[in-house]
Amino acid sequence: MSLLCRAVLSLRYIRVPMARNASTAFLIEDPKYSFLKDLGLKENNVGVFNGKWKANGEVIKSYSPANGKVIAEVQAGSAADYEACASAAQEAWHAWAELPAPARGEVVRQIGDALRENLQPLGKLVSLEMGKILPEAIGEVIEYIHVCDLALGLSRTLPGTVFPSERPGHVLIEKWNPLGVVGIITAFNFPVAVFGWNSAIAMVCGDATVWKPSETTPLVAVAVTKIVESVLQKNNIPGAIASLCVGGKGIGEKLVKDERMKLVSFTGSTAVGQQVGVEVQKRFGRHLLELGGNNAIIVNEDANLELFLSAALFACAGTAGQRCTTTRRLLIHKKLYSEVVNRLKKAYAGVVSRIGDPLLEETLIGPLHTPAAVDAYKKTVAEAVKLGGKIEFGGKIIEREGYFVEPTIITGLPHDSPIVKTECFAPIVYCIEIPDLETGIQYNNEVEQGLSSSLFTENLGDVFKVFIYMKIFIKLGHVLHRNMRMKF
Incomplete structure (x- = not known):
C-alpha cells in the first residue's frame, strides 16, 4: 500500500548586508571558537545534502551578530540542487x-x-551564529533532544481504531499512514529547535x-545535518530522508x-505565513503555520x-526580543500602573551592564541578529515617539561592535495605536493602563x-475567565493521514 507524505515550511526571509567591523579572517580559525571544527565545520562548507554533499549556488557568508565578523562560508543550493534534494527524498x-x-x-x-554528545559545541554555535545567550542556546538543543524522546514513545503508540460495521462479517479499521516528503523551512531565531520539532515527529x-x-x-543547519547523517549512515539508512538545501x-x-x-510547515512572520498558506492551498496541500x-x-x-x-x-x-512569544504589550491595572512601570525600569537598569557577548557566562541579553534588525528597532522607536510615546527606558543603539540595542520601555500610547498593534522583532514593550480585567482581555484580543x-x-x-475569553492564534497541521478500510 502506498504512503503519502508532506513538506513542512518555516520562513523568515532575511538577507544580510555586509556587517559592521567585518574582516577577511574567518572566526572558525580563531582557537577561541574551536568548537566549530569539533562539529565538522570548515572555512568553506557545502550547504546541500541529499545523501551526498554537493552545492552549486551562491556562497553565503555567515556573520556573528556579537561582533559583525564572518564565522565561515556556506555554498547554498541552486534550483537544480533543490530538485535533486526533493527527488532523492521522494x-x-x-x-x-x-x-x-x-x-x-x-x-x-x-x-x-x-545531539547529547554534541550538546555543548552545538549550543555554542547557536550562540555565535544566532546571538542568543548560551543557556538559551543549549536549551534549544535540549528541546530537540526531548522531542526525539517523545518521538521514540510515539513510535510505539501510533493510533488506530476499530469501528463496528453495519455489514455482517465486516469491521472498519482506521490506520494512520505517513504523508510522504515533508518540507521544513525554519526561522533564524530557533535554528535547531524548530527543525527538531518537525523532523523527529515526521521521521x-x-x-x-x-x-x-x-x-x-546556515552553519547551524549544516552542523545539525552532519549529526543526523552520522546516525543514518550507522544504520544504513539513505541520507536523503533528511535532505538539506540552504538557500534564499x-x-x-x-x-x-x-x-x-505534501505538508509545508512554516515558522516565521505572519505576512510570509499568509503567502505560504495561500500557495500551499492552491495545490491542495497541507500547511502547518x-x-x-x-x-x-x-x-x-x-x-x-x-x-x-x-x-x-x-x-x-530575553533573546533581545527575538522570540515569537516575546511580550510586546503590558496591560497594567490602573491601581498598579505607576508602580509597575517604575519597578520595571529599575529591573531593566539592573541588566544593562550584562548585555554583551552571548557566549560569556555573565551575559543576560545578546545582540539583535542582523543590521536590518537594528534599523527596524531604530525606526520603531522613532515612530513611537512621533505618535506621542514616551521612552521610559532604553531606546538607543549601543555603540560597540556587533548589533546591540537597549531594551526599551514605552508609555503614553493608546492601546489601538498602529505601532502598538505591529510586531517589531526587538526588545520593545509598550505599557498600557487598563481600568479592569475585562478591558485587558479586550485589548489583548484586538491584535491580528x-x-x-x-x-x-x-x-x-x-x-478561568481568561481561559474562556482570551484569544491565542496558533495554526496547526498533521504529518499523518488516515485510511479507512474494511477488513474481513
Whole structure:
C-alpha cells in the first residue's frame, strides 16, 4: 500500500548586508571558537545534502551578530540542487516508510543521543551564529533532544481504531499512514529547535524531509545535518530522508509550490505565513503555520509583583526580543500602573551592564541578529515617539561592535495605536493602563497576531475567565493521514 507524505515550511526571509567591523579572517580559525571544527565545520562548507554533499549556488557568508565578523562560508543550493534534494527524498521515502515505526523510533533515539554528545559545541554555535545567550542556546538543543524522546514513545503508540460495521462479517479499521516528503523551512531565531520539532515527529511517522533553513543561520543547519547523517549512515539508512538545501527566497518558493511536499510547515512572520498558506492551498496541500506574535501580559490589581517582575524581564527583553512569544504589550491595572512601570525600569537598569557577548557566562541579553534588525528597532522607536510615546527606558543603539540595542520601555500610547498593534522583532514593550480585567482581555484580543498571553492574578475565578475569553492564534497541521478500510 502506498504512503503519502508532506513538506513542512518555516520562513523568515532575511538577507544580510555586509556587517559592521567585518574582516577577511574567518572566526572558525580563531582557537577561541574551536568548537566549530569539533562539529565538522570548515572555512568553506557545502550547504546541500541529499545523501551526498554537493552545492552549486551562491556562497553565503555567515556573520556573528556579537561582533559583525564572518564565522565561515556556506555554498547554498541552486534550483537544480533543490530538485535533486526533493527527488532523492521522494525516492528514499519509500524504503523509510516501509520500516516498522518502532525501528524508525530507534533511529530517532540515536539522533537524540548524538545531539547529547554534541550538546555543548552545538549550543555554542547557536550562540555565535544566532546571538542568543548560551543557556538559551543549549536549551534549544535540549528541546530537540526531548522531542526525539517523545518521538521514540510515539513510535510505539501510533493510533488506530476499530469501528463496528453495519455489514455482517465486516469491521472498519482506521490506520494512520505517513504523508510522504515533508518540507521544513525554519526561522533564524530557533535554528535547531524548530527543525527538531518537525523532523523527529515526521521521521517516526515515516516521512522524509527537505529542510530549507534561514540563510542567516546556515552553519547551524549544516552542523545539525552532519549529526543526523552520522546516525543514518550507522544504520544504513539513505541520507536523503533528511535532505538539506540552504538557500534564499527562491528555494523557499520552490519548496512551497512543490506538489511532492505534501505538508509545508512554516515558522516565521505572519505576512510570509499568509503567502505560504495561500500557495500551499492552491495545490491542495497541507500547511502547518506557527507565525508572529504580539503577545500581552495582563497585570491585574491583585497581581504578585515580585513574581511578575522576574517573569516580565525575560519575557520582554530575553533573546533581545527575538522570540515569537516575546511580550510586546503590558496591560497594567490602573491601581498598579505607576508602580509597575517604575519597578520595571529599575529591573531593566539592573541588566544593562550584562548585555554583551552571548557566549560569556555573565551575559543576560545578546545582540539583535542582523543590521536590518537594528534599523527596524531604530525606526520603531522613532515612530513611537512621533505618535506621542514616551521612552521610559532604553531606546538607543549601543555603540560597540556587533548589533546591540537597549531594551526599551514605552508609555503614553493608546492601546489601538498602529505601532502598538505591529510586531517589531526587538526588545520593545509598550505599557498600557487598563481600568479592569475585562478591558485587558479586550485589548489583548484586538491584535491580528498572537501566540501567547499571560495573566498575573491571585483570583482563580479570573484565571478561568481568561481561559474562556482570551484569544491565542496558533495554526496547526498533521504529518499523518488516515485510511479507512474494511477488513474481513
